[in-house]
Amino acid sequence: MAFGAVAMALSACGTGNATSPSAAASSFPPTATPVPVELTVYAAASLKGPLDAIVLAYEGGHPGTKLTVATDSSAALRTQIEQGAPADVFLSADTANPQKLVGGDLASGQAIPFAGNLLTVIVPTDNPANILSPLDLARSGVKIVAAGDEVPITTYAAQAVANLAKQPGHPADFAARYQANVVSHEDSVKAVVAKIELGDGDAGIVYLTDAKGSTKVVPIEIPPAANVRADYAGVVMRASSHKAASQEFLAWLAGPEGEAILSDFGFLPPA
Numbered sequence: 001m002a003f004g005a006v007a008m009a010l011s012a013c014g015t016g017n018a019t020s021p022s023a024a025a026s027s028f029p030p031t032a033t034p035v036p037v038e039l040t041v042y043a044a045a046s047l048k049g050p051l052d053a054i055v056l057a058y059e060g061g062h063p064g065t066k067l068t069v070a071t072d073s074s075a076a077l078r079t080q081i082e083q084g085a086p087a088d089v090f091l092s093a094d095t096a097n098p099q100k101l102v103g104g105d106l107a108s109g110q111a112i113p114f115a116g117n118l119l120t121v122i123v124p125t126d127n128p129a130n131i132l133s134p135l136d137l138a139r140s141g142v143k144i145v146a147a148g149d150e151v152p153i154t155t156y157a158a159q160a161v162a163n164l165a166k167q168p169g170h171p172a173d174f175a176a177r178y179q180a181n182v183v184s185h186e187d188s189v190k191a192v193v194a195k196i197e198l199g200d201g202d203a204g205i206v207y208l209t210d211a212k213g214s215t216k217v218v219p220i221e222i223p224p225a226a227n228v229r230a231d232y233a234g235v236v237m238r239a240s241s242h243k244a245a246s247q248e249f250l251a252w253l254a255g256p257e258g259e260a261i262l263s264d265f266g267f268l269p270p271a
Contacts, residue, residue: 035064036064036065036066037064037065037066037242037245038065038066038067038068038242039065039066039067039068039088039089039240039242039245039246039249040068040070040086040087040088040089041067041068041069041070041087041088041089041090041091041249042069042070042071042072042077042080042081042085042087042089042090042091043069043070043071043077043090043091044071044072044073044074044077044091044092044093044152044232045071045072045073045093045188045189045190045191046093046117046153046189046190046207046209046210047071047091047093047232048071048190049209049210049213049265050261050262050264050265050267051069051071053261053264053265054067054253054258054261054262055067055069057257057261058249058252058253061257062248062249065245065249067249070087071190072187072188073147073148073150073151073152073187073188073189074092074093074094074097074151074152075097075148075150075151075152076150076187076188077090077092077097078090078092078097078098078100078101081101081106081237082101082104082106086239087237087240088236088237088240088241088242088245088246089234089235089236089237089240089246089249089250090107090234090235090237091114091232091234091253092152092232092233092234093117093152093153093189093207093230093232094152094155094156094230094231094232094233095111095113095231095233096152096155097152098111098233098234098235099111099233101235101237102235105238106237106238106239107235107236107237107238108235108236108237108238108240108243108246108247109235109236109247110235111233111234111235112233112234112235112250112251112254113231113232113233113254113270113271114232114233114234114250114253114254114258114259114262114270115231115232115259115262115267115268115269115270116229116230116231116232116267116268116269116270116271117207117208117209117229117230117232117266117267117268118207118208118222118227118228118229118230118268119153119156119157119160119205119206119207119208119222119227119228119230120205120206120207120208120211120219120220120221120222121134121137121203121204121205121219121220121221121222122193122196122203122204122205122206122210122211122214122217122218122219122220123196123202123203123217123218123220124196124197124199124202124216124217124218125216125217125218126199127218128199128202129141129142129143129202129203131202131203131220132220133220134164134220134222134223134226135164135169135170135174136203137161137177137178137181137203138170138171138173138174138177138178138181139177139181140177140181141181142181142202142203143181143183143201143202143203144178144181144182144183144201144202144203144204145182145183145184145186145192145195145196145200145201145203145204146182146184146185146186146192146204146205147185147186147187147188147189147191147192148185148186148187149185151186151187151188151189152230153189153192153205153206153207153230156205156228156230157205157228158175159228160205160222160226160227160228161174161175161178161205162175163225163226163227163228164222164223164226166226167223167225167226183201184200184201189206189207189210190210192204192206193206193210193211193214193217196216196217197214197216197217203220205222207230208266209265209266209267212265212266213265229268229271231270231271232267232270234250234253234254235250236250254270
């Protein structure tokens with residue numbers, strides 16, 4: 001009889017102290033839902049090709065983050081930011097434009113290199129001017145389409161032309177002859193490519209990735225000794241409301257995952 005009483009007492013104690021699975025689960029905090037973040041990314045026109053893949057990969061790996069992208073020439077985008085445009089991240093086809101934002105106290109932190117590029121001459125697929133090498137860019141009557149002075153490709157192209165002038169077989173006034181053949185100055189490197197695609201010019205100097213991205217132009221190699229590397233860099237804007245998320249995106253782009261996507265489109269690793 002005493003044994004039965006003890007057993008009943010123990011059973012009652014066990015029942016009173018046991019915690020049901022649902023009660024145990026309710027004692028833990030719920031899994032946090034990512035706070036939605038929308039980042040506005042201003043990017044150089046020459047990045048237009050890989051941007052769809054970059055956005056898809058980044059948003060897929062970062063639930064709750066949405067990237068809204070606007071492209072134009074790096075100089076135009078930098079000017080828009082200086083005038084108050086609400087960008088979170090600026091991706092430039094050079095290092096000079098991001099550095100101007102850093103120097104103007106408009107950036108949060110330093111510029112981060114994330115890619116590189118090389119230059120090439122392009123001609124329409126039917127090549128009416130019969131341009132076979134960069135030397136032909138100095139031939140009388142050739143119509144060259146270039147970009148405006150503020151567009152990064154113009155600086156790189158000028159360096160390449162100066163290098164070509166030093167190559168064997170090129171006239172000493174090669175650069176002057178090249179400049180005399182320029183018939184228009186476009187707002188971006190994409191606009192240069194578009195003009196050549198339409199046959200509105202005989203040749204232009206663009207990024208190698210732009211040439212690879214078009215089926216309506218033919219690239220003509222610039223000798224390695226004269227070619228120029230373009231270095232791309234990005235910055236996070238000081239006015240951004242999402243600095244941490246912006247810095248995370250820029251670090252991802254400059255890291256192995258971003259580099260792999262950019263490489264698929266012909267870009268070089270960051271310097």
